Amino acid sequence: MPNFARIATRATAVAAALAAGIAVAPAASAQSGKESLDLSGLFTDTVVTGSLVLDGNVGKLVNLSSVTQVVDELGRSIGSPRTVALRSGTGNGKLAKYSCLPKTKGNKHFTAFTPAEAFLADDKGKTQALFYAYRQERAREMKTTNGERYDSTQFEICGVGGSDTEGGSRLRRAGVGIAYADAGTTYKIGQNWKEGETPANYTMDLAFSVPIKAVEIAGGISQTPTNKLTGSIGTPFKTDVDVYARNAVNAWWEDSCTGSWMGCRKWSGSKDFHGAVAHSLFEFTPQKAKTVEVGGFQLHAFRSAS
Amino acid sequence: MIRLVRTLAAAATALTLGVLAGCGSDGPGAATAAQSPPTPVARDLASYDAYVVASAENNPLFADVYAIRFQPFAIDRITTGKRISSLGADKSSVLVAAGDENVDRLAMVGGTGDLLPIPGLGRPHAFAPTVVDGVAYYKDIDPAERKDEYRYFAYDLTQQTKKLLFRTVETRFDLTPMDNGRLFSTTSSEDGPIKVVIRSRTGKERFLPLRVNAGGGPLGRDLFAYTTLGVDERGEKQATGMDLLDLDTGKSTHVAGLQPVVWSPDGTQLLAKRIGSTPDGSPTDTALVLLDAAKPDAFVDVRTVPNLAIYFGTWVRGEALPAR
Numbered sequence: 223m224p225n226f227a228r229i230a231t232r233a234t235a236v237a238a239a240l241a242a243g244i245a246v247a248p249a250a251s252a253q254s255g256k257e258s259l260d261l262s263g264l265f266t267d268t269v270v271t272g273s274l275v276l277d278g279n280v281g282k283l284v285n286l287s288s289v290t291q292v293v294d295e296l297g298r299s300i301g302s303p304r305t306v307a308l309r310s311g312t313g314n315g316k317l318a319k320y321s322c323l324p325k326t327k328g329n330k331h332f333t334a335f336t337p338a339e340a341f342l343a344d345d346k347g348k349t350q351a352l353f354y355a356y357r358q359e360r361a362r363e364m365k366t367t368n369g370e371r372y373d374s375t376q377f378e379i380c381g382v383g384g385s386d387t388e389g390g391s392r393l394r395r396a397g398v399g400i401a402y403a404d405a406g407t408t409y410k411i412g413q414n415w416k417e418g419e420t421p422a423n424y425t426m427d428l429a430f431s432v433p434i435k436a437v438e439i440a441g442g443i444s445q446t447p448t449n450k451l452t453g454s455i456g457t458p459f460k461t462d463v464d465v466y467a468r469n470a471v472n473a474w475w476e477d478s479c480t481g482s483w484m485g486c487r488k489w490s491g492s493k494d495f496h497g498a499v500a501h502s503l504f505e506f507t508p509q510k511a512k513t514v515e516v517g518g519f520q521l522h523a524f525r526s527a528s
Numbered sequence: 529m530i531r532l533v534r535t536l537a538a539a540a541t542a543l544t545l546g547v548l549a550g551c552g553s554d555g556p557g558a559a560t561a562a563q564s565p566p567t568p569v570a571r572d573l574a575s576y577d578a579y580v581v582a583s584a585e586n587n588p589l590f591a592d593v594y595a596i597r598f599q600p601f602a603i604d605r606i607t608t609g610k611r612i613s614s615l616g617a618d619k620s621s622v623l624v625a626a627g628d629e630n631v632d633r634l635a636m637v638g639g640t641g642d643l644l645p646i647p648g649l650g651r652p653h654a655f656a657p658t659v660v661d662g663v664a665y666y667k668d669i670d671p672a673e674r675k676d677e678y679r680y681f682a683y684d685l686t687q688q689t690k691k692l693l694f695r696t697v698e699t700r701f702d703l704t705p706m707d708n709g710r711l712f713s714t715t716s717s718e719d720g721p722i723k724v725v726i727r728s729r730t731g732k733e734r735f736l737p738l739r740v741n742a743g744g745g746p747l748g749r750d751l752f753a754y755t756t757l758g759v760d761e762r763g764e765k766q767a768t769g770m771d772l773l774d775l776d777t778g779k780s781t782h783v784a785g786l787q788p789v790v791w792s793p794d795g796t797q798l799l800a801k802r803i804g805s806t807p808d809g810s811p812t813d814t815a816l817v818l819l820d821a822a823k824p825d826a827f828v829d830v831r832t833v834p835n836l837a838i839y840f841g842t843w844v845r846g847e848a849l850p851a852r
Contacts, residue, residue, distance in 0.1 A: 360669075361632075362613050362627050362631065363614070363625070363632065363655040363656060363699070363701065364588060364613050365588065365613070365744060365839065366743070367586065367588055367839060368743035368744070368755045368757060368765065368766075368767050368787070369743040369744030369745050369755050369787075369788075369840065370722075370744055370755075370757075371714075371744060374589065407585070407587060408587070408590065411589075411611065411627065505589055506589075
């Protein structure tokens with residue numbers, strides 16, 4: 223059998239086995255008995271998604287689920303995605319290195335909600351994100367299309383978090399994302415994420431003069447200079463929330479292999495904790511703001527690991 | 529061998545994807561406007577007759593300033609992505625409250641659409657400017673926040689002097705000077721009916737309640753034109769027409785099917801728009817009509833502006849608007 227055909231046959235077999243949930247060991251080739259089956263390019267993309275509910279001054283993620291998708295070294299899907307329901311999360315907001323805190327108290331129309339948490343622990347490690355929601359009522363005086371006056375309500379949602387690997391897994395991407403679930407109209411009025419090399423600490427500001435302070439991860443990425451922080455209105459790998467890109471912000475850390483011509487291999491990625499901070503700012507009428515508070519925001523943490 | 533082939537294949541795919549995807553990323557702030565702004569064009573704002581706040585997407589949260597020239601009719605976009613919430617103008621200045629820095633700040637509009645600091649005043653966090661004869665009227669929120677009060681100011685744009693007019697707890701809007709030192713405004717409590725407030729030079733206030741479902745509108749020479757509202761089957765308010773309220777007599781005249789946009793400089797002719805879309809147009813088309821305050825039913829069509837929802841504005845030049 224020609225080499226090309228043999229490779230194709232083997233890749234199909236691996237994909238089929240993965241799709242069926244069968245563990246595939248890097249065993250010797252059935253054809254030659256000498257070539258080892260190369261699974262070095264296989265990564266698992268994981269997205270933890272939930273809906274934010276704001277009640278009183280408490281933020282909580284409900285309908286949390288984890289979707290995993292096995293991909294090849296270039297991020298192409300192999301097999302079908304797998305969805306697992308998770309427990310709803312309310313964060314304690316006291317984790318020293320995860321915070322999006324206001325510098326000032328704000329006026330009487332400013333509300334700081336307790337952070338909501340997305341957390342996942344699996345065989346590849348741990349992923350955690352905290353989402354801090356802030357609401358500024360009476361932000362702007364507006365008129366409706368009928369000339370009625372109203373005061374707008376703004377929400378800033380700041381997401382901070384990342385992933386750590388274990389059991390030999392290596393991380394190639396980790397980040398957080400925020401979206402308001404409307405594909406037809408833009409309600410997002412601001413966004414921020416950090417671009418470039420990954421510093422040990424950084425802060426970013428956005429919104430109603432509510433500066434946000436967040437600490438990014440102690441590195442230890444030996445091969446770095448190309449490792450970086452980045453962001454987009456879309457997620458780095460296809461997810462269901464991408465339909466809301468016009469109202470979305472995503473920020474993530476990624477290993478240099480993700481942009482390399484050869485893709486990510488088994489030696490690629492990091493064993494350290496990495497993550498990012500994403501800021502988003504939205505504006506609504508007061509009436510719409512009340513509906514938005516009941517699950518209108520889709521928040522997610524994501525990771526790609528070997 | 530296999531690894532080499534896979535590497536080459538991956539490289540070829542990556543190169544192909546790279547070419548197809550192109551370069552670059554969405555930097556912070558890239559999505560603050562629905563579309564990328566066009567190259568700024570310097571326009572002579574003094575050559576226009578009226579300035580309006582409008583939105584191509586019919587989204588009041590993302591509205592911009594457009595300028596209208598009536599003869600021949602032309603409408604040009606002045607600002608892009610500035611999130612204009614209110615506008616006041618006279619023959620010399622166009623002032624706006626804009627959310628380009630998230631909270632509303634006053635600014636002067638430049639010919640390129642830039643929002644500039646107001647000389648002597650800067651860009652204060654404030655709302656609802658009106659401009660009459662070189663004086664800007666606006667309000668802000670007392671930064672001390674002790675009483676949660678609104679403060680109303682008159683700022684002389686030439687002398688660069690500011691005067692505190694009065695304070696209120698219940699917000700007032702559409703503040704407009706009248707004759708004899710009186711001030712017009714409207715007010716409403718949360719979800720309450722809108723009332724007209726006439727404030728005398730001595731600070732005495734007279735309240736005129738409007739009909740239960742009333743929107744806003746502009747003040748003419750003798751008449752206050754405001755939108756009347758009904759409730760549709762979904763429970764949402766919809767414009768049904770407008771009332772022209774005589775502030776002296778309290779009498780009002782209803783005109784069905786039209787909403788007010790702006791009064792002529794002498795306050796006798798009202799530029800209005802047909803409610804809903806034109807028969808064969810899109811919901812964002814604005815069909816402008818002109819009516820005489822003395823004969824409000826005898827209005828004439830002016831122009832249908834396609835793909836633009838016009839909300840309100842200020843008409844500063846020209847009295848006679850020719851019908852199309």
